[in-house]
Amino acid sequence: MKNVPKKSTPALIATWGAQLVAAGILGYAGYLKLADHQADIELFTQLGMEPAGRYIIGGLELLAATLMLIPQSAVYGAILGLGVMLGAIIGHLTALGIDVKLLFALLVAALCVVVIVIRRFDAEFLRNLWDHYRYDVE
Amino acid sequence: MSTAKVDLHKLARITNFMIASSTGAFFFAGYFLSFWFHFGTVFFLMLTVANFFYRHVQTQHTILRNFGVIGQMRYVLESVGPELRQYLFSTDTEERPFNRVERAEVYRKAKGIEGAQSFGSQYNYDENEIKLRHAMFPTDHADLEPYRLTFGEERGLAQAYTIDKPIVISAMSFGSLGSQAVRTLSRGARLAGIPMNTGEGGYPKYHLQEGADLIFQMGTAKFGVRNDDGSLNDDKLTALAAHEQIKMVEIKFSQGAKPGKGGLLPKEKITTEISELRGVPMGQDVVSPPYHVECRNLVSTVKFIRRVQEVAGVPVGIKLCVGRPSEVGELFEEMKRQEVFPDYISIDGGEGGTGAAPKAYLDGVGMPLLPALKSVGDMMVEMGVRDRMKLLAAGKLVTPGRQVGAMCLGADAVYTARGFMLAIGCIQALQCGNNTCPVGITTHDPSLQRGLVIEDKAYRIANYVKGSVKDIEHILCSMGVRRVRELTFDHLYVPHDSILSVQGDAE
Numbered sequence: 001m002k003n004v005p006k007k008s009t010p011a012l013i014a015t016w017g018a019q020l021v022a023a024g025i026l027g028y029a030g031y032l033k034l035a036d037h038q039a040d041i042e043l044f045t046q047l048g049m050e051p052a053g054r055y056i057i058g059g060l061e062l063l064a065a066t067l068m069l070i071p072q073s074a075v076y077g078a079i080l081g082l083g084v085m086l087g088a089i090i091g092h093l094t095a096l097g098i099d100v101k102l103l104f105a106l107l108v109a110a111l112c113v114v115v116i117v118i119r120r121f122d123a124e125f126l127r128n129l130w131d132h133y134r135y136d137v138e
Numbered sequence: 139m140s141t142a143k144v145d146l147h148k149l150a151r152i153t154n155f156m157i158a159s160s161t162g163a164f165f166f167a168g169y170f171l172s173f174w175f176h177f178g179t180v181f182f183l184m185l186t187v188a189n190f191f192y193r194h195v196q197t198q199h200t201i202l203r204n205f206g207v208i209g210q211m212r213y214v215l216e217s218v219g220p221e222l223r224q225y226l227f228s229t230d231t232e233e234r235p236f237n238r239v240e241r242a243e244v245y246r247k248a249k250g251i252e253g254a255q256s257f258g259s260q261y262n263y264d265e266n267e268i269k270l271r272h273a274m275f276p277t278d279h280a281d282l283e284p285y286r287l288t289f290g291e292e293r294g295l296a297q298a299y300t301i302d303k304p305i306v307i308s309a310m311s312f313g314s315l316g317s318q319a320v321r322t323l324s325r326g327a328r329l330a331g332i333p334m335n336t337g338e339g340g341y342p343k344y345h346l347q348e349g350a351d352l353i354f355q356m357g358t359a360k361f362g363v364r365n366d367d368g369s370l371n372d373d374k375l376t377a378l379a380a381h382e383q384i385k386m387v388e389i390k391f392s393q394g395a396k397p398g399k400g401g402l403l404p405k406e407k408i409t410t411e412i413s414e415l416r417g418v419p420m421g422q423d424v425v426s427p428p429y430h431v432e433c434r435n436l437v438s439t440v441k442f443i444r445r446v447q448e449v450a451g452v453p454v455g456i457k458l459c460v461g462r463p464s465e466v467g468e469l470f471e472e473m474k475r476q477e478v479f480p481d482y483i484s485i486d487g488g489e490g491g492t493g494a495a496p497k498a499y500l501d502g503v504g505m506p507l508l509p510a511l512k513s514v515g516d517m518m519v520e521m522g523v524r525d526r527m528k529l530l531a532a533g534k535l536v537t538p539g540r541q542v543g544a545m546c547l548g549a550d551a552v553y554t555a556r557g558f559m560l561a562i563g564c565i566q567a568l569q570c571g572n573n574t575c576p577v578g579i580t581t582h583d584p585s586l587q588r589g590l591v592i593e594d595k596a597y598r599i600a601n602y603v604k605g606s607v608k609d610i611e612h613i614l615c616s617m618g619v620r621r622v623r624e625l626t627f628d629h630l631y632v633p634h635d636s637i638l639s640v641q642g643d644a645e
Contacts, residue, residue, distance in 0.1 A: 048172060053173070083184060086179075087179075090180070094168075128196060131197055131198050
């Protein structure tokens with residue numbers, strides 16, 4: 001895409017760090033859901049979404065993890081990951097109760113926000129969210 | 139007005155309210171009815187946040203600030219506008235720079251399809267366009283003299299160069315074009331038996347690769363033959379001109395796309411290889427100087443032409459876009475005084491060609507080809523220099539009608555660049571400066587170049603040349619002449635309010 005400002009080295013390190021950690025957590029969580037992990041079956045039974053919801057969410061988590069590992073699609077992976085994590089946070093706050101999984105959801109959501117902010121110029125609809133010209137007026 | 143009218147401001151306010159309240163509604167549905175509804179909660183929550191940023195955080199887009207996400211529709215629609223207009227809404231004769239009728243004619247020739255059409259012209263035939271006059275008694279095709287044009291014959295050069303078709307591929311550098319396109323054009327030129335101008339892109343590595351005859355263009359930055367201060371390095375030019383494929387050298391003084399300004403290669407298109415071939419840094423636009431350091435007045439300019447002729451050994455031409463015909467007249471005067479004439483002069487129309495240029499220059503600087511060519515052609519005859527050099531013309535000369543029109547104004551042969559780009563598949567997407575050319579011509583992106591298959595498209599060039607030459611020959615016969623040089627201004631029908639009848643230049 002044209003006119004994409006170069007990311008600074010610290011920004012690149014930060015976004016790739018966030019992408020790798022988030023993709024790792026999302027990928028592992030998605031794998032457990034699709035592999036019929038007992039705790040997840042109980043969790044989704046509690047939400048009334050067993051088994052279709054578990055497969056859909058697990059699939060979305062794996063998709064987000066994959067997208068986030070590819071530079072061109074990382075920002076879309078982060079948006080998807082943030083969406084799934086918002087759902088998880090809502091689930092924990094309204095139905096499941098507060099536990100260590102909520103902390104992981106908050107962590108991944110925060111990492112996704114980091115990726116979105118650093119990579120905001122990679123998607124046309126995101127770059128309009130912020131101002132990005134500097135006016136050099138004396 | 140009493141008819142139903144959409145109040146967009148009200149619609150936007152309703153939309154913005156709905157987005158925010160939908161978040162709440164879905165949340166309650168998710169809480170009380172089924173967790174499935176939280177898919178909606180998350181979606182609308184993110185949309186609400188984005189909307190908040192559009193409306194209250196960013197300050198650059200007025201429409202987004204006033205209308206929110208629904209305002210995004212404007213940008214989405216606007217971004218697909220050019221495509222929609224080209225595919226759906228523009229008539230066959232209204233697009234610019236080339237309308238669909240002109241493009242289709244080039245495409246048909248390039249594919250070797252016969253061009254007979256029925257039921258009349260698609261143009262407003264009686265409007266103020268220039269037409270060719272046919273003769274009551276056309277020439278028999280067998281009586282037509284074979285076309286031959288020998289550059290350098292006036293000077294009796296040992297290395298004089300003869301072309302036998304009146305069409306030449308105009309200057310396009312490697313840099314502005316990708317390597318794949320350069321090779322396609324070069325191979326096509328060889329198949330068609332015509333020469334190709336290299337453009338000012340430095341050592342013509344890819345142009346040489348496919349074996350075509352080349353006209354090496356020396357731009358104001360002299361890429362490939364320069365010293366560090368931008369002056370000419372004689373040794374480098376001698377070495378380059380000694381290459382057997384390089385048949386002529388062209389000194390570019392100015393160019394129709396940006397007359398009075400040097401070449402421009404946008405930074406998006408500068409690869410490692412280009413920066414090496416041209417000797418320029420990456421990451422910034424490459425802007426050639428607006429003039430040759432050797433040429434600051436008439437005397438030094440003509441001296442420089444002589445120097446290049448001596449150093450190169452091959453025929454040397456000059457290319458310029460006319461600003462003031464009187465300046466060209468003064469240049470001819472000085473040539474006569476020094477007894478030095480270039481082997482050809484090429485007049486570039488101000489219409490703007492393939493090159494990237496500031497929009498102000500594309501649209502508003504330089505004389506259009508037809509009046510410029512007429513001024514120069516007439517002046518050459520009046521000043522008695524017509525038989526000292528050849529005259530070439532460039533500027534939207536993609537169809538035979540216009541090509542023969544240029545010949546009536548004095549051109550011995552025509553240059554076209556965009557005609558050949560159309561022939562190898564250009565769809566006029568107007569992306570030339572962005573490295574995103576969808577048909578792989580003006581891009582260095584391998585994933586876009588892969589669509590441009592050299593083996594196939596090179597033949598389009600040969601077909602296009604063959605079809606154009608055939609049409610030109612037929613038109614010459616119909617006009618009752620036996621060779622190009624018999625054409626005169628009287629062979630043109632010029633309506634009284636045309637660009638040519640109003641003598642364009644009131645100096």
